[in-house]
Amino acid sequence: MNYVPGTASLIDDIDKKHLVLLRDGRTLIGYLRSIDQFANLVFHQTVERIHVGKKFGDIPRGIFIVRGENVVLLGEMDVDKPCDTILQQVSIEEILEEQRLQQQAKQETEKVKLQVLKDRGLSVPKADNLDEY
Amino acid sequence: FQSLDDDCTLEEEDDGLIDEEDEIDQFNDDTFGAGAIDDWQEEHKRLAELDERDGLGAHPTAVHVRASVQHRFPAPFPERLSPNTLLNMANSPLCRGPFPPRVGPVLSQLQRAQLLNSQGPGPPLLAGAGFRPFFGGPPPPHGHRMGPPPPHGPPNHTPPIRHNTTHLHPQHRRMLTQRMQSRRDPYSNLMSQKEKEWVTKIQMMQLQSTDPYLDDYYYQNYYEKMEKRQEKERDSSRKEHTTKLITPQVAKVEHTYRPQFAGSLGKLTVSSVNNPRKMIDAVVTTRSDDEQEKREKQVWNKRRQVLYTVEKMFSLLLEVQDFEKRFVQTPEEDRDALLEQHKSNTEQLSNSLQDGDWEDRVSDEQCVMIMSVRKGKRLVARLLPFLPAAQAAAVVMAIARNLPAIAKKDKQDQQALCCLVEPVSAVIQSLSSSALTDLLQELQGGEGQLAAALQNKQFGVTLLFLILSEGERMQSSDPNCQLMDDNRTELVFSVTRELLGVPSSSLAPPLFTPPNLLSLFSRYVDRQRLELLQDKLISASSR
Numbered sequence: 001m002n003y004v005p006g007t008a009s010l011i012d013d014i015d016k017k018h019l020v021l022l023r024d025g026r027t028l029i030g031y032l033r034s035i036d037q038f039a040n041l042v043f044h045q046t047v048e049r050i051h052v053g054k055k056f057g058d059i060p061r062g063i064f065i066v067r068g069e070n071v072v073l074l075g076e077m078d079v080d081k082p083c084d085t086i087l088q089q090v091s092i093e094e095i096l097e098e099q100r101l102q103q104q105a106k107q108e109t110e111k112v113k114l115q116v117l118k119d120r121g122l123s124v125p126k127a128d129n130l131d132e133y
Numbered sequence: 134f135q136s137l138d139d140d141c142t143l144e145e146e147d148d149g150l151i152d153e154e155d156e157i158d159q160f161n162d163d164t165f166g167a168g169a170i171d172d173w174q175e176e177h178k179r180l181a182e183l184d185e186r187d188g189l190g191a192h193p194t195a196v197h198v199r200a201s202v203q204h205r206f207p208a209p210f211p212e213r214l215s216p217n218t219l220l221n222m223a224n225s226p227l228c229r230g231p232f233p234p235r236v237g238p239v240l241s242q243l244q245r246a247q248l249l250n251s252q253g254p255g256p257p258l259l260a261g262a263g264f265r266p267f268f269g270g271p272p273p274p275h276g277h278r279m280g281p282p283p284p285h286g287p288p289n290h291t292p293p294i295r296h297n298t299t300h301l302h303p304q305h306r307r308m309l310t311q312r313m314q315s316r317r318d319p320y321s322n323l324m325s326q327k328e329k330e331w332v333t334k335i336q337m338m339q340l341q342s343t344d345p346y347l348d349d350y351y352y353q354n355y356y357e358k359m360e361k362r363q364e365k366e367r368d369s370s371r372k373e374h375t376t377k378l379i380t381p382q383v384a385k386v387e388h389t390y391r392p393q394f395a396g397s398l399g400k401l402t403v404s405s406v407n408n409p410r411k412m413i414d415a416v417v418t419t420r421s422d423d424e425q426e427k428r429e430k431q432v433w434n435k436r437r438q439v440l441y442t443v444e445k446m447f448s449l450l451l452e453v454q455d456f457e458k459r460f461v462q463t464p465e466e467d468r469d470a471l472l473e474q475h476k477s478n479t480e481q482l483s484n485s486l487q488d489g490d491w492e493d494r495v496s497d498e499q500c501v502m503i504m505s506v507r508k509g510k511r512l513v514a515r516l517l518p519f520l521p522a523a524q525a526a527a528v529v530m531a532i533a534r535n536l537p538a539i540a541k542k543d544k545q546d547q548q549a550l551c552c553l554v555e556p557v558s559a560v561i562q563s564l565s566s567s568a569l570t571d572l573l574q575e576l577q578g579g580e581g582q583l584a585a586a587l588q589n590k591q592f593g594v595t596l597l598f599l600i601l602s603e604g605e606r607m608q609s610s611d612p613n614c615q616l617m618d619d620n621r622t623e624l625v626f627s628v629t630r631e632l633l634g635v636p637s638s639s640l641a642p643p644l645f646t647p648p649n650l651l652s653l654f655s656r657y658v659d660r661q662r663l664e665l666l667q668d669k670l671i672s673a674s675s676r
Contacts, residue, residue, distance in 0.1 A: 014329070037336065
């Protein structure tokens, strides 16, 4: 039932399973229980899903309250649809280990890049903290 | 009606809990699926007869008993109660409907079907919580159906209609089964209907506005389309086209609270949202013991001031830009006032860039400050078309004069200067020949300034090329023009010298190379140098 004809609302999404992507890059999956006018969300039986390559791992988190401004995407999940067969679920320890390795690799490449640039006399422009525009 | 206590053994209850799913599926099937019964009333009669004869054992699946809650209360093993049971116990007193307990289960089935099919605004899930049928094992041989069915549906309840959902859209069916399943969710409806309405109300409030600049585009469009559709449906003899949007005026309610106490003298001060009373005397103390900190703060303050100026100018600029749109919309009477305002806005804008009392001179310091911020550059780019010609020329001169400083800051801003190319080129094309020469002079400035300008800056190179090409264009179009004076020749010579001097590798690719540059250079240099220049240009633009 359309509570707000002519515009969109999250009311119809309540009590349904959702996937939300946050600004810090985390992916949460849970049942949306409550909302408010700022789109702050209350998730129930939340699971944080970490993806590394083709593997993923779920960390159960319980109840989550997400401040509306930190939401990038939010979408309903179809409970009937089968889980992706390409992705492979692994244990929590394994996925955390994979994530750590990925972070490490990224840091290494960044360091190398910075060094190369320095050698050529160029510098990556640091975001000027004073200039917000 | 006999109490169910004695009859409800542990096994029965146990069975009831485990076989729930099967029962529900069966129920679904019977109500909506292949085994759906069409003629309820017939079925009811049949069952009633059967019932009286041999108890409900004969049809364990077709009819389901819902025990009244009172009989359920002294449950033998409370911990075995599922959350749903608990919920039902809690909700049941609320669910008593206007129907007498005598009403049989067939009616309740009908009502269940209705509730499931209804699209009412009421909380179908809420109804569901108290509505779940109980499937407590094989019913007692005495076969009493009890309990009032919970007709806790929406108030616009129509009298029992036959519902056969076999012909429903599969999507719809899925939705219905989902609703059935979600009723088992013990955490559903944490958000009450009131709360949902509250959020909706806030959303709707945000949509109401009378200012066309604040309106929600999609909302307005939706209603406009709807109105048009409705108009079409109406008879076409009435051709009243309402293009003006009619929005209801939101009444401003007076929220005044005037406290009154007996014996008080005069008006009592009331602090409210609109006039808050100062509660704490908070004093700001700055500890500036560190010199560097002080300096940093000064820089920060200056920066803030620049940003503030930029913001103010931007709001003026936006008003100026919107002027045309607004002008068309305002009625005749108000147009003069709008025009006046527009004039004052433009004046203010041009004044903010000015240096002291001189009409056409732009303050260098101010200009550099503004250009040091990325947003400032965008501001100037948007502002140039609106400035009077002389002022615009002065601004461009100032940019050229201070190009090295500006360009250095631009490195951090990821080449935001490039947004200036278009408006600047427009200004250049409108310059007179002498002004053009002056501009070229400014660009050259002191020693090595041009070289520096040419090096890493796309903008610098482009600017130079623009000036030169404009000069060339002027010259070629009007052979009698005064461009060939010494001043200019000298300048162009030095420019070409610089260009030759600068190694090709460090010459940044310009944003575009005007085609008539070569003809310009051909006037001033010999063949050799010309070829060199040509190569340079090609290599620069190809990178």
